[in-house]
Amino acid sequence: MSVVHPVATVANGGAPGSTGGDGTNHKLDVSIWRGGKNGRFVSYGITLRESQTVLDVVTYIQRHVDSTLSYRFSCRVGMCGSCAMTVNGVSRWTCRTHVSEVVKDGRLEIAPLSGLEVVKDLSVDMTGFFEKWTRAKGAFVPGPGPSRDFAVVSPDSPQRRKVDAAIECIGCGVCYAACDVVSWNDDYLGPAALNRAWTLYNDVRDAGNDKRLAAVAGNVGCLSCHSQQSCVKWCPKHLNPTASIAGLKRATVKAALAGRL
Amino acid sequence: MKVRTETLLWLAQRLSAMVLVVGAIVHVSTNIYAVRGGLTAAEIIDRVHGSTAWLAFYLVFAAVAAIHGPLGLRTVLNEMTPVRGRAADLVALVLGVGILWLGWRAAFGLFG
Numbered sequence: 001m002s003v004v005h006p007v008a009t010v011a012n013g014g015a016p017g018s019t020g021g022d023g024t025n026h027k028l029d030v031s032i033w034r035g036g037k038n039g040r041f042v043s044y045g046i047t048l049r050e051s052q053t054v055l056d057v058v059t060y061i062q063r064h065v066d067s068t069l070s071y072r073f074s075c076r077v078g079m080c081g082s083c084a085m086t087v088n089g090v091s092r093w094t095c096r097t098h099v100s101e102v103v104k105d106g107r108l109e110i111a112p113l114s115g116l117e118v119v120k121d122l123s124v125d126m127t128g129f130f131e132k133w134t135r136a137k138g139a140f141v142p143g144p145g146p147s148r149d150f151a152v153v154s155p156d157s158p159q160r161r162k163v164d165a166a167i168e169c170i171g172c173g174v175c176y177a178a179c180d181v182v183s184w185n186d187d188y189l190g191p192a193a194l195n196r197a198w199t200l201y202n203d204v205r206d207a208g209n210d211k212r213l214a215a216v217a218g219n220v221g222c223l224s225c226h227s228q229q230s231c232v233k234w235c236p237k238h239l240n241p242t243a244s245i246a247g248l249k250r251a252t253v254k255a256a257l258a259g260r261l
Numbered sequence: 262m263k264v265r266t267e268t269l270l271w272l273a274q275r276l277s278a279m280v281l282v283v284g285a286i287v288h289v290s291t292n293i294y295a296v297r298g299g300l301t302a303a304e305i306i307d308r309v310h311g312s313t314a315w316l317a318f319y320l321v322f323a324a325v326a327a328i329h330g331p332l333g334l335r336t337v338l339n340e341m342t343p344v345r346g347r348a349a350d351l352v353a354l355v356l357g358v359g360i361l362w363l364g365w366r367a368a369f370g371l372f373g
Contacts (some may be wrong), residue, residue: 184340218264219339223271249271255267 026106028099030057032069033111036118041109054102055083055211058110060121071122077242078236081172086111087124091177093236113177129173129192136193137215140200141208151205160200166199166244175231175241187220191241192233194222198244201251213248213255222248262351270332277329283366284322309371316372323364 004022026048031041044061055073062069073083078096085094087102088109099108116124131226175191176182182190197216200206216222222245255261262270292300295308309315311370335353344352 181340214264216262218267223268224340253270253272256265256272259265261265261268 007183028057028103029107030061031107031109032058032061032122033079033118034121035189036120037149038116039121041111050102052099054085054087054092054097054099054108054110055259057099057108058085058094070120078172079121081170084113084172084174084177086113086177091174091234093164093172093174096236113173115179117161117174117181119202121209124173126173129176129190130171132189132193133196134170136189136197136221137208137212138193138196138200140203140213141206143205143207143210146204153204159204162202162247163199166195166239168240169195169239170237172236174234174236178230178234180230181224181226185224188224189216189221191225191245194225194248195241195244198247201248203204210260213252214261216248217252217256222252271314273328274332277325277332280321280325281329284318284325287318288322306371310373312372316368319371320365322364323368327357327361328366330360 021061028046029049031045033039034042044065046057046060046065049056055076058069058071059073062071071083071085073095074080075082076095078093081093083094086092086093086109086155087097088107089106092102092114094110102108110122112118112122112124116126116129119125137198150169153205155161165243169192171192173192175195179188181193183190188197194216197212200213201209225242227242227246229242232243235241254260264306295304309319331353334356335349338349338352339346
């Protein structure tokens, strides 16, 4: 078996008889974004192995074909949110995305996440993404005095249920890259930051909601969401940031009517 | 614009939409029901002339249209065009005043 690369043919290194899962060898044409903002796609031909993920493919190319390929990953098991990329035009977590789920006509096109500045190849600068979490007051604000005992929060309380529905965000940036509003408004906080603000808004221990609501209202916040739900469709954790944003819309309106904004 | 004002304008657009839906249904269904042999000015005047109910309906209808449409246009301008901020506010304000003036002028004119 062999790997076809624009500049070299490299031994695959895979076990003879590697298959695509149905007993046959499948060639995969992988186009990967190389360079910075003004880069280009470069094609690599590899042999698809059984149960291979998109991250496996990128790792294989980096280790066996072109060691200058840059990309980011950490846990490989869907916990850390490091490895999100654009795969065949769609934002995905690559470590939990099997090639068989997304391959089209034997082709994979892998690009960096959209909406973020490309550092090199498949690595993007997440600074802007997480700065928006800060702008959305996405940090817990303790009350004025020291707590004398543990805060008891019933798992069945309505607020705790709202938090539970939104808390499992891993900060991968898939929703952010998939959001149309982000694409046309650089200042828009985006689904992930607003989802985070919603979890804190419902945290009964938190004392920062007035400032938080002021931060997430207005043109750059929840009121700009068009409810198109791309974030819901592509969130790998199956969260519903649109519902969180709708909750923030209701909360900001109530605060505005009460004169608290 | 202040966050509170922005939020209240957002609310105004949603509330005006709710009224506008009812108003548009009444307006269009009345037109469909009432038209006999073509839509004529004489027929319309005959129906609404001197009617306080129709005057009230169209005053509200024009008012919510004057709120909803310009606020929507303002959002489109801010999101899709270089006309943003104060310029978009001004365009929306002029359009809103224009729709209100024309709508109320027509409503009072038909009332008689």
